[in-house]
Amino acid sequence: MSVLSILESRYSVRGFKKDPVDAELIKSIFSQAQRSASNCNVQPWQSYVVSGETRDKVSEALVKAVMSGNPPNPKFDWVTRYQDEHRQRQFGSANALYSALGIAREDKMARNIAMLRNWQFFDAPHAVFFVMEKYMGIMGAVDIGIYAQTLSLLLEENGIQSCMQGALGQFPAPVEELLGIPESQGILFGMSFGYEDKEHPANAARTDRADLSDAVKFFT
Template sequence: MTYKTMTAAYPTDGAADDAAAGLERLLASRHSCRAFTPETVDRAVLQRVLAMAQRTATWCNAQPWTSYVLSGDTLERTREALTAHVTSGAEKAPDLVDPETYTAERLARRRQAGFALYGALGIGREDREARGRQHLENFRFFGAPHVVLVTLAAELREYGAVDIGAYIATLLLAAESCGLASIPQAAPALYAPALRETLVIPADKRIVATVALGYEDTAAAANAFRVPRAELGESVRFLD
């Protein structure tokens, strides 16, 4: 299987060229940050990022998300409660059904990302203890000073989850445009009851994912790798 980072310029003209080039730069520079500095982000910047994400296109303009921005003491309490819950051996209990399995190229891409991370950290494949410690960083939100917990109005089911995916994608690009690092996370949402209890999330809000936000620790080994993207031919079919 071959991969190729999508950095090639596509033909554009006129005023659209600058806009397309700007989006390409954001897409090329954005990556999942797995180590943040403790520096907090100004509230006005967070509000700007979230206001941009609010422009996401949605099915019937439902805008089905409610986002909870965790910072300060609330975030620290959530880190501690979630980590304790996971290390206690609690069973996963996501609000959305998690993937049953990964196969074919999807499995290959998942493995490639994992090998790249553990390789950057110098963790061998057989070092289960070190791999376990790194896995727990998911529930500490990689030290980020802010976390956006994204929920879905339960009545909207799978199509609402599609809208949430679009919202998170816009949120990531908005953060990048404002100089912030980010990482979308499914792992915390796999333990939805612990999050719901800690944060008093209503039962009619399905916990979908979290997005950690802040400033990247550029010296951290966990941020020293990038994963490529597949060539268009692997994922796109033109039917003329």
């Protein structure tokens, strides 16, 4: 399987089977991801992978935090008010998901329930929280983005699907407590992974990509 074939076929999965991935295979994939490119070879990523009972406890704590009514309290100021075409793409992504789920625009309750599935890891048996030292700022975040993309491609190569989730960085406190994440570090975002439930309607959602001319400028 080539990188191109993975990029052409991969999509964010939001409905997983409960079947766990073999623990040794997970370790092997994360070991391979250590080869990711890194600015000055700093390698700032710290990955906290949850499975089994720990996964269930973390999910339960996250859902409780979300349902408490308190606002998100991320460790990094990554919440952006998208503008112009970026806002349009955000709306397009949401509409693709809700259309696949059969949720009407005015059905706020159903939309909130669908959103809550982020913190249930979309039923995936595994999730990873991407963590870095809080002092590192944007350069550390760039490296972690590269690492996460590498990891997602390696997972896909091994027949394992995933979904990147900014939502997993919104309520860090219960995760930090349960996993013993040091005060000097912060959760940037996370990713659920496992085997796709092909019968789940959310997995019919698709998004498009901008034309090359909208994203790349060539100079000679």
